Every structure is written in C-alpha cells, then in structure tokens.
Amino acid sequence: xxxxxxxxxxxxxxxxxxxxxxxxxxxxxxxxxxxxxxxxxxxxxxxxxxxxxxxxxxxxxxxxxxxxxxxxxxxxxxxxxxxxxxxxxxxxxxxxxxxxxxxxxxxxxxxxxxxxxxxxxxxxxxxxxxxxxxxxxxxxxxxxxxxxxxxxxxxxxxxxxxxxxxxxxxxxxxxxxxxxxxxxxxxxxxxxxxxxxxxxxxxxxxxxxxxxxxxxxxxxxxxxxxxxxxxxxxxxxxxxxxxxxxxxx
Ligand code: 13P
Numbered sequence: 012x013x014x015x016x017x018x019x020x021x022x023x024x025x026x027x028x029x030x031x032x033x034x035x036x037x038x039x040x041x042x043x044x045x046x047x048x049x050x051x052x053x054x055x056x057x058x059x060x061x062x063x064x065x066x067x068x069x070x071x072x073x074x075x076x077x078x079x080x081x082x083x084x085x086x087x088x089x090x091x092x093x094x095x096x097x098x099x100x101x102x103x104x105x106x107x108x109x110x111x112x113x114x115x116x117x118x119x120x121x122x123x124x125x126x127x128x129x130x131x132x133x134x135x136x137x138x139x140x141x142x143x144x145x146x147x148x149x150x151x152x153x154x155x156x157x158x159x160x161x162x163x164x165x166x167x168x169x170x171x172x173x174x175x176x177x178x179x180x181x182x183x184x185x186x187x188x189x190x191x192x193x194x195x196x197x198x199x200x201x202x203x204x205x206x207x208x209x210x211x212x213x214x215x216x217x218x219x220x221x222x223x224x225x226x227x228x229x230x231x232x233x234x235x236x237x238x239x240x241x242x243x244x245x246x247x248x249x250x251x252x253x254x255x256x257x258x259x260x
Pocket of ligand 1 (some may be wrong): 020104108177181182183186221222223224241243244245246
C-alpha cells in the first residue's frame, strides 16, 4: 500500500502570527487519517512551525533549498540548516521555481542529490505548461522532466522520493485537471518509471496531484487509482479547506 499524502505548499504567504494561528487550528482540527499531512510555510517561519507542531502528527517541509552545505551563497538556505531545525522534507522543482527563478533540470538534479545524500525526503514537482498540452507534448515533457532529474538515482534512493504532478495551467488558476486527466498522467508516470527504473519502485512511489485542488474536487481526484494525494496551494491557507481536503483521502 502506497503512502497517501496531503501536503500544503503555503508559498510566500502568512507572517509569523498568521503561521502560528493556522498551525494551531490545523493541529486542533486534524482528523484521524491514514494520510500523512505535511505543511510547508516560508523559511523564516519553519523553526517556529516545527516547535508549534511538536505534539502533532503534521510534518513540516521547506519549499526549496540550495545544493551546497554552506558558503558564499547570499540569500540561500542549506539542507544542513533545515535538518538542524528539524525539517527533513523539501519541495524541489516547483513550477514557480522553474519559471520565475530559472531553475532547470541540471540545477534540480544537484538539489535532489544533495537532499538525498542528507537523507531528506524530496517532494519533486514537475508538470507541463498549457502550450505543451495544447500541442499534445505533455507526456513527452513530463517524461523528460522525470528522466533528467530522477532516472539516474540508485534504487534505494527512491524510498525518499514523493512525486507531485502539477500541470502549470492548473496552478492558481482555478482550472483543475479533470480526475480523468490526472489519472491518465499518473498512470503514464508510473508506467514510465516501471520501464526506466523498476516496476516495484513504480508501484510504490507516491504520486500527488497539484493544481487548484479544493474541498469540492478533492474526493473525485483522490479516488483515482494512481493518485495518492495532493499538493495544495491556495486551499492550504485556510484550516477548514485544508482539513476538508485531508478528509477527502
Ligand atoms: P493551487 O492549489 O493554488 O493551484 O497551487 C498548487 C501548487 O502550486 C501547489 O504546489
């Protein structure tokens, strides 16, 4: 049985007081669930989030990290710094990092390798742009994003990888992939990994869907056999919405 996960990517939202309020609401409302629940507040609020969730099953992830351990990299945060404050999970490859901050597959490979070398869990995001889908290149684009970063990993490293398929055209747009579109792509991802890595790894890897998941559509999307949960943006910023999505697993 694959691990089911609902993760909230808070992006650049919530100051310290707002972070503490949302976390205490989430901790109080968290239902008994078979899903792993993860939240990713901003860097400056990670340490307090770890403390606030000390007695909760909710885990804390970072939204990014640098591949070097330390040094002259102004504005960057290392894996060791995250581990030092109790954060052992990191989101890498988010489409906003790719498109706004120019992160490419070569850079992401270095980041993923560093995170895995440090024994961190990686939520690896990828997904096609609208143009790719319109021109029916979406499978090709996704296969290449996976291949360029993940297919050189050693088999045992895959236990630390969580995949998040996030079609760029569905992020923050209110337009969601239909449950059928999500299932079609998730099945393709599993088949691609089965062929390039191993069938067992393909069967066991958690694949999240991300892109305008809301309480109203979460159940239909999560009911698909190859969808193991969600990476949630906007709807993770309100405790009732996020908890409703957790309950949809
Ligand atoms: P939305 O849920 O706001 O579309 O964001 C999805 C996302 O980018 C999660 O990483």
